[in-house]
Amino acid sequence: MEKVFKKAITTIVLPTIVFGITACATTSNSSVDNDGDSRRVGNVVWNNQVDTDINTILKEQVATDEARLVFIRKNDSNPEQTSANIAVNNRFQVSLQAGNYTVVNSCVGTNQLSAYATGFKSNNLLADKNTYELMGGQTYFFDVEMDEMGKSALKQIASNDASQLLANKRYQTHQISRVVTNCSAPVVVVTPRPVTPPPTIRPRPLVLEKTVTIDLEVLFETDKAVVKPEYYAKVAEVAEFMMQYPNTMTTIEGHTDSRGSDSYNQALSQRRVDAVREVLITRFGIADDRLKAIGYGESQPKATNDNAEGRQLNRRVVAVVEERLGN
Known part of the structure; x- marks a missing residue:
């Protein structure tokens, strides 16, 4: 690993109650005690497991x-x-x-x-x-x-x-989870079955005459880079279009709102387009060499960043589909 492993650290653990068991109590002893299942700092004691x-x-x-x-x-x-x-x-x-x-x-x-x-x-x-x-x-x-x-x-x-x-x-038991399970009902996406052409006829693949931009309408929660199942149908539209034009290349472009620094927002937008690209590859079978992902951060807003509605519209992903040259 590139980082130097640090062997000394002070951990502040919040008291909690898990499975009906009280996780902290008080004691008059001000010493530090880490024996057995209990941990104590000052007058606070908690159960570790x-x-x-x-x-x-x-x-x-x-x-x-x-x-x-x-x-x-x-x-x-x-x-x-x-x-x-x-x-x-x-x-x-x-x-x-x-x-x-x-x-x-x-x-x-x-x-x-x-x-x-x-x-x-x-x-x-x-x-x-x-x-x-x-x-x-x-x-x-x-x-x-x-x-x-x-x-x-x-x-x-x-x-x-x-x-x-x-x-x-x-x-x-001794720490509080920050994992959120505010899930939407899963969307069932039906991938069209490939049609086998007659053996005596090999139709020429369709050629995309000009670049097409598709607004995926995949919206993200603030500071998140996870594609919710409710947006799989939107991602499927890009996959179906690429199947119709098998010689195309698609660039997934990601954008954020203006909250946070420029560098942070650029990195966040990159994680989001990487997540969409991963769904196209793993769920819809698009070859990875046909997909690029670029995060633009907050540099290309679609709406105002002065209110919540505008900021959510700016947290967006679009797909730019174009014919591959030289093929």
């Missing part, structure tokens, strides 16, 4: 517009600063320690998951991210591995393997 029956959690039905994510970390003797910051779509879930697991629900569709060592002192929750397509009503298991230098590995595993890993693990 609790014994919870994972089977009880797994028996709960998952909504059709959500997916359940279970992150498991094996027992190891690595330093405490190798605790893994688990994030879902750039939102913090927990700093997972060895021998523990955590459970959270997320929306269906494209999800970006990551595990990054606490000791790197970085707020980049998308570091070492992996992208997954999640189906509604399903439970997904992930093995979180972290070596003594803080190098992370996040791997999806089968439920049978997860059952073995979950044995004797404890549910981590």
